[in-house]
Amino acid sequence: xxxxxQYSAPLVWIPLLPLIGALINxxxxxxxxxxxxxxxxxxxxxxxxxxxxxxxxxxxxxxxHEDHGGVGLSQVAYTWIEVGAFKAQxxxxxxxxxxxxxxxxxxxxxxxxxxSMGYMAHDPRYTAFFGYLNLFTGSMLILVLAANMxxxxxxxxxxxxxxxxxxxxxxxxxxxASAGRKAFVVNRIGDFFFLIGMFLLFWATKDLSLGxxxxxxxxxxxxxxxxxxxxxxxxxGDRLAAAAGICLFIGACGKSAQLPLxxxxxxxxxxxxxxxxxxxxxTMVTAGVYMVCRLSFLFSASTTALFVVATVGLATALAAAFxxxxxxxxxxxxxxxxxxxxxxxxxxxxxxxxxxAIFHLGTHAFFxxxxxxxxxxxxxxxxxxxxxxxxxxxxxGGLRKRLPLTxxxxxxxxxxxxxxxPFAGFFSKDEILGGAFTVHPPGWPIWYGKVLWAGLLxxxxxxxxxxxxxxxxxxxxxxxSEPAKHAHESPLSMTVxxxxxxxxxxxxxxxxxxxxxxxxxxxxxxxxxxxxxxxEWYASGLPGEQAIEGHGSDATTAVLxxxxxxVGASGIAGAxxxxxxxxxxxxxxxxxxxxxxAYNASKHKLWFDEIYDFLFVRPFKVIARGLFxxxxxxxxxxxxxxxxxxxxxxxxxxxxxxxxxxxxxxxxGVVVGGALVFAITDCHHKATFTYKLVAGQLQLKAEPGxxxxxxxxxxxxxLDGDGKKDMDPATLDKREVTVTGYSGPxxxxxxxxxxxxxxxVTQTINLNVKQGAx
Amino acid sequence: xxxxxxNVGYGHFLVLAAVLFLIGVGGVLIRxxxxxxxxxxxxxxxxxxxxxxxxxxxxxxxxxxxxALIVIAVAAAEASVGLAIVVAVFRGRRNVEVDRLNTLxx
Numbered sequence: 001x002x003x004x005x006q007y008s009a010p011l012v013w014i015p016l017l018p019l020i021g022a023l024i025n026x027x028x029x030x031x032x033x034x035x036x037x038x039x040x041x042x043x044x045x046x047x048x049x050x051x052x053x054x055x056x057x058x059x060x061x062x063x064x065h066e067d068h069g070g071v072g073l074s075q076v077a078y079t080w081i082e083v084g085a086f087k088a089q090x091x092x093x094x095x096x097x098x099x100x101x102x103x104x105x106x107x108x109x110x111x112x113x114x115x116s117m118g119y120m121a122h123d124p125r126y127t128a129f130f131g132y133l134n135l136f137t138g139s140m141l142i143l144v145l146a147a148n149m150x151x152x153x154x155x156x157x158x159x160x161x162x163x164x165x166x167x168x169x170x171x172x173x174x175x176x177a178s179a180g181r182k183a184f185v186v187n188r189i190g191d192f193f194f195l196i197g198m199f200l201l202f203w204a205t206k207d208l209s210l211g212x213x214x215x216x217x218x219x220x221x222x223x224x225x226x227x228x229x230x231x232x233x234x235x236x237g238d239r240l241a242a243a244a245g246i247c248l249f250i251g252a253c254g255k256s257a258q259l260p261l262x263x264x265x266x267x268x269x270x271x272x273x274x275x276x277x278x279x280x281x282x283t284m285v286t287a288g289v290y291m292v293c294r295l296s297f298l299f300s301a302s303t304t305a306l307f308v309v310a311t312v313g314l315a316t317a318l319a320a321a322f323x324x325x326x327x328x329x330x331x332x333x334x335x336x337x338x339x340x341x342x343x344x345x346x347x348x349x350x351x352x353x354x355x356x357a358i359f360h361l362g363t364h365a366f367f368x369x370x371x372x373x374x375x376x377x378x379x380x381x382x383x384x385x386x387x388x389x390x391x392x393x394x395x396x397g398g399l400r401k402r403l404p405l406t407x408x409x410x411x412x413x414x415x416x417x418x419x420x421x422p423f424a425g426f427f428s429k430d431e432i433l434g435g436a437f438t439v440h441p442p443g444w445p446i447w448y449g450k451v452l453w454a455g456l457l458x459x460x461x462x463x464x465x466x467x468x469x470x471x472x473x474x475x476x477x478x479x480x481s482e483p484a485k486h487a488h489e490s491p492l493s494m495t496v497x498x499x500x501x502x503x504x505x506x507x508x509x510x511x512x513x514x515x516x517x518x519x520x521x522x523x524x525x526x527x528x529x530x531x532x533x534x535x536e537w538y539a540s541g542l543p544g545e546q547a548i549e550g551h552g553s554d555a556t557t558a559v560l561x562x563x564x565x566x567v568g569a570s571g572i573a574g575a576x577x578x579x580x581x582x583x584x585x586x587x588x589x590x591x592x593x594x595x596x597x598a599y600n601a602s603k604h605k606l607w608f609d610e611i612y613d614f615l616f617v618r619p620f621k622v623i624a625r626g627l628f629x630x631x632x633x634x635x636x637x638x639x640x641x642x643x644x645x646x647x648x649x650x651x652x653x654x655x656x657x658x659x660x661x662x663x664x665x666x667x668x669g670v671v672v673g674g675a676l677v678f679a680i681t682d683c684h685h686k687a688t689f690t691y692k693l694v695a696g697q698l699q700l701k702a703e704p705g706x707x708x709x710x711x712x713x714x715x716x717x718x719l720d721g722d723g724k725k726d727m728d729p730a731t732l733d734k735r736e737v738t739v740t741g742y743s744g745p746x747x748x749x750x751x752x753x754x755x756x757x758x759x760x761v762t763q764t765i766n767l768n769v770k771q772g773a774x
Numbered sequence: 775x776x777x778x779x780x781n782v783g784y785g786h787f788l789v790l791a792a793v794l795f796l797i798g799v800g801g802v803l804i805r806x807x808x809x810x811x812x813x814x815x816x817x818x819x820x821x822x823x824x825x826x827x828x829x830x831x832x833x834x835x836x837x838x839x840x841x842a843l844i845v846i847a848v849a850a851a852e853a854s855v856g857l858a859i860v861v862a863v864f865r866g867r868r869n870v871e872v873d874r875l876n877t878l879x880x
Binding site: 661662663664667668671753756 | 783784799802803804806832872873876
């Protein structure tokens with residue numbers, strides 16, 4: 001507790017500011033002037049950025065220099081849930097890892113808010129757009145600042161919701177609305193596994209005391225006691241860490257668009273371009289990578305889980321790069337590129353190379369946001385000139401003269417993503433490649449790292465090729481349509497963010513220079529992240545812990561750098577040969593000839609949507625249809641609703657016959673009913689009497705039968721046993737009599753008052769039995 | 775059989791009363807003419823009177839006569855009011871069939 005209060009900081013305000021902005025814009029926005037709406041939105045994110053920057057470079061920096069960077073600043077807003085062993089606090093923590101994320105989110109977020117001011121200027125739902133964008137920023141900040149998994153899940157779901165709202169922002173278009181739904185549903189699949197992973201972690205650690213952070217607190221989950229729990233076998237198989245890690249990774253697959261859950265991201269390009277830049281390139285889709293790095297201690301405890309992460313990452317990087325080749329929509333190419341780059345990040349995380357994953361996440365955020373905003377600028381310009389298909393790159397060309405600023409920034413970002421020195425992507429991508437080449441997680445085949453490296457090289461080659469194909473088709477050559485020939489540069493609010501982002505895409509790579517033993521180039525990012533991520537494998541069967549080692553010799557590093565650079569350059573060269581002057585005849589010949597099948601596979605994104613449609617969507621629709629026909633149409637509509645109405649109708653029809661207003665017929669009912677009442681109550685029971693022995697005295701009770709007859713009957717007793725009726729008035733016609741001296745059998749006569757018929761009952765009483773009747 | 779004929783007891787009176795009462799009930803339930811219904815009601819009331827007298831005799835209790843007289847008085851009042859209504863209805867509609875006096879139903 002002391003520690004927590006010692007390093008507490010007003011972290012809540014960082015997500016709260018954008019959320020307040022969202023609240024203002026979504027509730028009052030429609031009555032506020034446009035300039036005020038955008039001012040609120042931009043200011044709330046901007047102030048959140050300034051606050052983050054202050055906290056990171058002020059208090060956190062000094063903590064970092066005191067070797068407390070991993071503890072970080074924290075703040076507990078309140079205890080959210082406390083049930084039995086489970087305790088979740090609404091707690092936030094800013095350590096060196098989340099610091100990187102909040103700086104990216106708030107900085108890129110601010111720029112994109114400013115850009116949106118120009119891009120969305122003529123949209124009728126301007127205020128809603130800024131409200132959602134703020135809501136997204138707030139949720140994303142909750143996600144990255146969360147000190148425990150439940151709070152992270154709030155952010156996780158929040159960004160999913162905003163993604164849905166913003167993809168379907170132009171919901172009047174049916175295709176756009178269904179793209180939003182698709183994103184939501186696919187994300188839900190991932191979220192379900194995220195929850196299962198979270199439950200597994202809680203189940204494993206619920207009996208351990210892991211500090212005062214509450215259950216599922218990252219700091220608590222990180223300590224050694226929890227580490228032992230991860231090694232426990234699970235369902236008799238691999239470690240619990242593998243099960244939990246893989247479940248959580250499937251969650252990350254949903255959010256970060258990895259195989260097999262990537263299908264939503266290309267469709268997500270239906271949203272406005274700033275949304276694609278902010279949510280579907282720079283921040284939200286990287287949440288999965290962040291989560292894996294955040295839980296590095298868990299993943300390092302199971303190299304099986306890491307194997308899955310790396311393999312899925314590689315497969316995604318390759319598949320998405322392949323799918324990008326044949327796309328003709330500007331934003332779709334960028335979307336596949338995002339999926340592919342996220343695959344790179346997951347390979348980095350899967351090889352325990354957390355720093356490289358976060359590094360690439362950061363550089364990618366800048367150059368991909370720049371690319372998307374550039375794409376937005378291009379489309380905005382073409383749309384302004386009346387283009388009906390502003391995203392079709394086949395109708396562009398020659399835009400370098402029409403949109404000089406956009407062109408320069410796009411060029412820089414393309415160089416960055418292709419991995420050309422000295423732009424950002426070169427350093428981060430090289431770190432991933434080098435890490436994959438040299439790392440040997442225990443339990444992996446020794447050659448698997450090389451496979452990953454080779455696979456990523458191919459993906460990098462593909463990346464360079466399709467990105468430069470895009471660049472040449474859009475900017476090089478001559479305009480292939482009227483709008484492309486007359487486009488004009490976008491307003492300042494759009495170009496200034498582009499310039500800033502391009503600037504960062506140029507220089508940000510220098511925070512992570514390659515490692516040479518004889519050169520000692522600085523790598524401040526690795527140094528900075530060191531306290532927040534794990535550096536040991538918790539491998540089974542190994543004595544103690546083994547350090548994650550990923551550095552080769554200087555010669556190896558240098559050779560790898562050169563290879564990566566050559567691959568990037570050859571990708572660009574290939575793109576220039578084929579597309580340098582617009583779509584060439586060579587390409588057309590190849591597509592029509594040998595490469596036809598591959599081209600089709602790429603164009604239809606390996607038929608993933610069709611396969612899913614066949615495997616899941618259609619069966620689901622059939623089941624839904626069946627349920628609709630059987631459960632809804634038949635059981636509910638026919639049986640329950642119409643059936644009950646039918647029964648009530650029948651009852652009504654029958655009772656209408658009784659209720660006909662004919663008083664005489666009612667009277668029949670009264671008479672018959674009355675007669676029945678008499679018949680039932682006036683039933684003839686056999687007359688008898690009971691006795692009870694109380695203190696030597698015999699108490700007799702006549703039971704002449706029920707109803708009127710019994711009540712009016714006359715009772716005679718013979719108590720002295722002489723066989724004659726006693727005429728003693730003390731006992732004559734009394735229902736209850738007492739006998740003092742019992743001398744013989746007792747007789748009772750019951751006389752009907754009307755007919756004078758008599759019933760005679762005689763009992764010989766055994767005085768040893770206390771009570772009885774015959 | 776001879777016992778039943780010559781030894782007239784309470785039972786005979788009660789059976790007579792029951793028969794009269796049932797005839798009255800039948801008349802009220804079956805007949806449609808309001809006048810006949812009123813007469814049937816009178817029959818039922820008087821069957822009750824016969825019963826009262828029989829029990830009075832049986833228990834040797836004269837207080838039942840009071841009830842019988844009250845019943846006769848009430849029956850007279852009822853008959854006069856009832857007949858007045860029947861006559862009024864007949865004047866208005868030329869008809870006292872109860873199942874046709876159904877204006878309130880519509």
